[in-house]
Amino acid sequence: MLIILTGLPSVGKSTFSKKLAEILNKLGIDVIVLGSDMLRESFPAWRESYEEFIRKNTLYLIENALKEYWVIVDDTNYYNSMRRDLINIAKKNEKNYAIIYLRAPLNTLLQRNVKRGEKIPNEVIVEMYKKFDEPGRKYRWDEPFLTVDTTKEIDYYEIAMRLIEKSKKKDEKVRDRVENSISKDYSIINEIDKETRKIVGEYIKRIKPKNKEIDRIIKLRKRFIKNLKNEEDIDVSKAIIEFKRLLEEEG
Numbered sequence: 748m749l750i751i752l753t754g755l756p757s758v759g760k761s762t763f764s765k766k767l768a769e770i771l772n773k774l775g776i777d778v779i780v781l782g783s784d785m786l787r788e789s790f791p792a793w794r795e796s797y798e799e800f801i802r803k804n805t806l807y808l809i810e811n812a813l814k815e816y817w818v819i820v821d822d823t824n825y826y827n828s829m830r831r832d833l834i835n836i837a838k839k840n841e842k843n844y845a846i847i848y849l850r851a852p853l854n855t856l857l858q859r860n861v862k863r864g865e866k867i868p869n870e871v872i873v874e875m876y877k878k879f880d881e882p883g884r885k886y887r888w889d890e891p892f893l894t895v896d897t898t899k900e901i902d903y904y905e906i907a908m909r910l911i912e913k914s915k916k917k918d919e920k921v922r923d924r925v926e927n928s929i930s931k932d933y934s935i936i937n938e939i940d941k942e943t944r945k946i947v948g949e950y951i952k953r954i955k956p957k958n959k960e961i962d963r964i965i966k967l968r969k970r971f972i973k974n975l976k977n978e979e980d981i982d983v984s985k986a987i988i989e990f991k992r993l994l995e996e997e998g
């Protein structure tokens with residue numbers, strides 16, 4: 748299992764990793780916490796030119812560890828491309844993965860950062876906060892398994908149990924198949940949604956109903972789409988015929 752943490756500096760990723768690893772270890776799971784800071788801090792000084800080496804070798808370490816152990820990635824994983832690289836490692840090795848998004852209000856981050864000596868200037872955190880690529884906002888694959896507010900009490904035991912539960916589920920390939928079929932259903936409903944809007948438009952033009960009746964027709968269409976979402980194996984043409992019949996009968 749690959750646990751991908753993401754969150755801004757000072758949100759509490761290292762604290763969280765350590766505590767979660769301790770609980771998982773107590774529950775009998777061999778787990779290692781890895782992050783790019785391990786390599787970064789092994790250089791006596793920081794240079795931009797080291798960053799590519801650090802990135803590549805952190806991924807290399809993670810992939811090798813994942814073959815044997817659970818891995819918690821203690822990194823900011825600021826861009827969704829970083830999370831995607833990690834997910835690809837999990838998939839390649841047929842392991843489950845879970846993104847855990849740690850969050851806290853900006854003020855809390857700044858206060859914690861000052862308290863630990865402001866190694867990163869507060870202005871940098873403010874800029875990062877503004878631009879942070881929140882997990883799941885753009886892509887479904889990037890959706891967090893859990894979002895943890897680090898200003899509240901964290902139930903590590905509950906989190907560990909949920910991760911163990913997830914690790915027992917079928918591998919990512921099966922999950923991908925399920926996700927693909929969900930997105931297929933979604934695009935079918937979209938198509939029916941568009942088509943029924945057109946039908947309603949033409950119907951209204953033809954019949955010229957009063958305002959009150961128009962409202963009822965609009966509601967009828969909405970209800971039809973809503974009910975469709977609970978159905979399996981939706982057929983576009985059958986659904987359109989059914990909607991036209993409904994409109995003629997109840998419209």
Ligand SMILES: Nc1ncnc2c1ncn2[C@@H]1O[C@H](COP(=O)(O)OP(=O)(O)OP(=O)(O)O)[C@@H](O)[C@H]1O
Pocket residue numbers: 754755756757758759760761762763822823859860862863897898
């Ligand atoms: N849940 C929490 N409640 C209160 N303080 C916390 C919490 N988690 C972490 N802290 C404090 O916030 C500071 C930053 O924590 P930590 O090093 O775990 O953050 P981080 O997200 O790993 O930061 P970075 O990305 O810069 O390494 C530390 O001083 C830590 O004691």
